[in-house]
Amino acid sequence: MARYTGPVCKLCRREAQKLFLKGDKCLTDKCPVERRPYPPGEHGRSRRKESEYYIQLREKQKAKRIYGVLERQFRNYYELAAKRKGVTGENLLQILESRLDNTIYRIGFASSRAMARQDVRHGHIAVNGRRVDIPSFRVKPGDIITVIGDVARIKEAAESVNKAAVPSWLDVDYENLTAKVVGVPSRQDIDVPVQEKLIVELYSK
DSSP states (O other): OOOOOSOHHHHHHHHTSOOOOSGGGGGSTTOHHHHOOSOSSTTTTSOOOOOHHHHHHHHHHHHHHHHTOOHHHHHHHHHHHHHSSSOHHHHHHHHHHTBHHHHHHHTTSSSSHHHHHHHHHTTOEEETTEEOOOTTOBOOTTOEEEEOSOOHHHHHHHHTOOGGGSOTTEEEETTTTEEEEOSOOOGGGOOOSOOHHHHHHHHTO
């Protein structure tokens, strides 16, 4: 699956806020958003007229960048969310949250979604006893996630995780590096700075 390979700090600057794409670096003074809190490029500091379409587009781009998803896959997620019962915007966020790479990040086995994606691609993660190397694999209630092998980076991340920040739909055993999906993500569990209603309005045009 294709992915963005450019400088991720520029993505945060483009949205004029921290998207926490670089893990621990985002929490330090070295974060470029702290130094240059304006969009990159020659016209980054110039004022832009923020139309309704522009605001909706920025929300969509922000969500794509947070979860590391490109346009075609994001559109497919939206169409799937629209077919489900319930609120389309919340359905969309639930689908994005249930991706395996995001789940690894949420339980604290990686300091960023990009690192979680790499761990999955390298075959360090198993679901229900089977190795899964597809970051977009979607977990469901009852799934058991385990770490394969002795991966120092995952252990280090797990030791420094803020256990209070782990969402209620995940139950984690940090001693054995395992986790169980005990429910589906609710909107209260999803702390991403995204107004999903604007994304639905954009795609509904």
